[in-house]
Amino acid sequence: MDLNNTALLLIGFQNDYYSSDGILNSVIEASAKASNTVRNTIQLIQHLAETPILIISAPIFFTKNYEELVDPVGILKTVKDVGAFQEKTKGSQTIEELHPFQERILEVPGKRGLNAFVNTNLDEILQKRNIRHLVLAGAVTSICIDSTGRSAYEKGYYVSVLSDCISARTVFEQEFYIENVFPLYANTLTSEELLEQLTPMAAT
Amino acid sequence: MHEHDMTNELHTQIQYRLIEQLTESERRYRELVESLREIVFECDLDGCFVFLNKAWTEILGYSIQESLGQSLEDFILDADRDVWRSALLQQTEEDLELRFSHQTGSTLWLELAIRFNQDSKFTGSLNNITERKRAESLLKQANEDLESRIQSRTYELSQTNEQLSNTLKKLQQAQGWLIQQEKMSSLGQLVAGVAHEINNPISFIHGNLDHIQDYIEDLIKLVQKYHKYYPSPAEEIQVVAKKIELDFILEDLPKVLSSMQMGSDRICEIVLSLRNFSRLNEAKIKAVDIHKGLENTLTILNHRLKPSPKRPAIQVIKEYSNDLPLVECYAGLLNQVFMNILANAIEAIDEMGPDDNPLMQGKGGGQITLKTSLIDHQWVRISIADSGPGIPSAVQQQIFNPFFTTKPVGKSTGMGLAISYQIVTEQHGGKLECFSSRDQGTEFVLQIPVQQAVN
Numbered sequence: 001m002d003l004n005n006t007a008l009l010l011i012g013f014q015n016d017y018y019s020s021d022g023i024l025n026s027v028i029e030a031s032a033k034a035s036n037t038v039r040n041t042i043q044l045i046q047h048l049a050e051t052p053i054l055i056i057s058a059p060i061f062f063t064k065n066y067e068e069l070v071d072p073v074g075i076l077k078t079v080k081d082v083g084a085f086q087e088k089t090k091g092s093q094t095i096e097e098l099h100p101f102q103e104r105i106l107e108v109p110g111k112r113g114l115n116a117f118v119n120t121n122l123d124e125i126l127q128k129r130n131i132r133h134l135v136l137a138g139a140v141t142s143i144c145i146d147s148t149g150r151s152a153y154e155k156g157y158y159v160s161v162l163s164d165c166i167s168a169r170t171v172f173e174q175e176f177y178i179e180n181v182f183p184l185y186a187n188t189l190t191s192e193e194l195l196e197q198l199t200p201m202a203a204t
Numbered sequence: 205m206h207e208h209d210m211t212n213e214l215h216t217q218i219q220y221r222l223i224e225q226l227t228e229s230e231r232r233y234r235e236l237v238e239s240l241r242e243i244v245f246e247c248d249l250d251g252c253f254v255f256l257n258k259a260w261t262e263i264l265g266y267s268i269q270e271s272l273g274q275s276l277e278d279f280i281l282d283a284d285r286d287v288w289r290s291a292l293l294q295q296t297e298e299d300l301e302l303r304f305s306h307q308t309g310s311t312l313w314l315e316l317a318i319r320f321n322q323d324s325k326f327t328g329s330l331n332n333i334t335e336r337k338r339a340e341s342l343l344k345q346a347n348e349d350l351e352s353r354i355q356s357r358t359y360e361l362s363q364t365n366e367q368l369s370n371t372l373k374k375l376q377q378a379q380g381w382l383i384q385q386e387k388m389s390s391l392g393q394l395v396a397g398v399a400h401e402i403n404n405p406i407s408f409i410h411g412n413l414d415h416i417q418d419y420i421e422d423l424i425k426l427v428q429k430y431h432k433y434y435p436s437p438a439e440e441i442q443v444v445a446k447k448i449e450l451d452f453i454l455e456d457l458p459k460v461l462s463s464m465q466m467g468s469d470r471i472c473e474i475v476l477s478l479r480n481f482s483r484l485n486e487a488k489i490k491a492v493d494i495h496k497g498l499e500n501t502l503t504i505l506n507h508r509l510k511p512s513p514k515r516p517a518i519q520v521i522k523e524y525s526n527d528l529p530l531v532e533c534y535a536g537l538l539n540q541v542f543m544n545i546l547a548n549a550i551e552a553i554d555e556m557g558p559d560d561n562p563l564m565q566g567k568g569g570g571q572i573t574l575k576t577s578l579i580d581h582q583w584v585r586i587s588i589a590d591s592g593p594g595i596p597s598a599v600q601q602q603i604f605n606p607f608f609t610t611k612p613v614g615k616s617t618g619m620g621l622a623i624s625y626q627i628v629t630e631q632h633g634g635k636l637e638c639f640s641s642r643d644q645g646t647e648f649v650l651q652i653p654v655q656q657a658v659n
Contacts, residue, residue, distance in 0.1 A: 073217060074221065113213055114213050114216045115213055142220060147215075147216040151209065
């Protein structure tokens, strides 16, 4: 694994998902607690911050009236119905635990759907940085992580999913995606395994 | 938005719905399985748990996390493991009742139902049947207790019944004993009374006979002197002398007197025997001469030993021991025993004619043999044997039973030998046995201790 062409993409680390008072916290709470998503991700970033690896976050925002969503279905309809991720609200802000790394993380705005490549210049950024390997973390496993992962795979990126840094709606869903869906196009590994793979290279 | 991005999002939405349905379905079945009171499990090829529901912890106390990967067999008690191994080996799907070890160490009975899959994995359920087994055990115990109590009660009832039966027998025996004793007592009193009443007048007769003999002898001498000095008396005297047959009287009178003397002696002897036999005043144990008791009894029975139209006289053979000591006993009771046995012996001989008895043929009447001996200086043995027809073995076993008799109704109470047995065994601590065989006669053997134990 080459640190210079690898990027860690953080998706959905926002208060409406991960804060205890977040509007959609209940959706991922069980899985997030089970896999200790935030703690593992923070520990990983603490190590990666010292390396040249590119760390990107792609938060999702909507205007107050959700004008971006036309006849939404599924999770996006739910987002609109419950009033989640409205810009300039606490819910849409990045979680507090990531603030210390604010300078180290490149925020890519514009994500308004499931796929972080849609309506953003993520692909351009990755291309410019010569990134070939995209490592995914965040929420929700079955939606944004999977959609973005498949899109990256289709765009020719080598995709890794960090099994202990993602949150699903249920533990069952989490295990199902890690064991049955992600292996179809990505490499699944834990944050600790990622660090083990990076350490020898960091030393060189 | 590019087309493939739209497709991507559509696929995500489809997956979202699918996973939602799948999750809901999985949740529903998981909740169903988790809500079961029975343990539901799945094991791999090695018999190790790969799935357990909550009931596992609720019933056996182990956490699911620590139990997954462990073998089902590890939780079964040693005593039941062979049963489980056998079922596993044969892949039998019959329900098994096995004992499991609870996390606290206690034992639980679980009913195991398993189903083997094609790949030799198996799933199953474990149902806690401890309470049922406990109830069964209690029921079994209760049944056993009940059975035991019934057996015990039946035994007690049987014992009580036996006691009652024995008591009834004893009562009947006592009743017979009392009747017989009363009869014997009355008979004894009668005998004693008669003997006493006869004793006084016979004493006068017996005592005066000697004087009469002297007087008669003197008178005869005087008559003979008259005859010598007055050979020709007056005619009137000669007529009277001729009429009374004086010469015959003078010759016969001493013989008559001698005969009267013998008769008087015999009456005295019988009276003495009667008084000795009854011995009413001897209710206590006394040292007595057994031979005298036998002789007294024989004297009383003498008339029955004499010849009769049916048979000649019965010969009594006495083989008495010379060194027999006095024996401590209830003399009256023992005489009663001798009387019973001797009377039976005479009756046995009476029952058969001379032609029936080889011993009698050419030998006159039957025989009764009396033998006495001393054994170890401690016991006196008295044998009374007759030459009668003998007693069949079936009858022999019953002769000492109360009320047993072979005689016609009214002829015998059937208590004679029963009371004799009781007198010898219980009142004297002795033995009374009967030996008999067909055509060889019967022998009764009494053994009495020379000295009676204190009390």
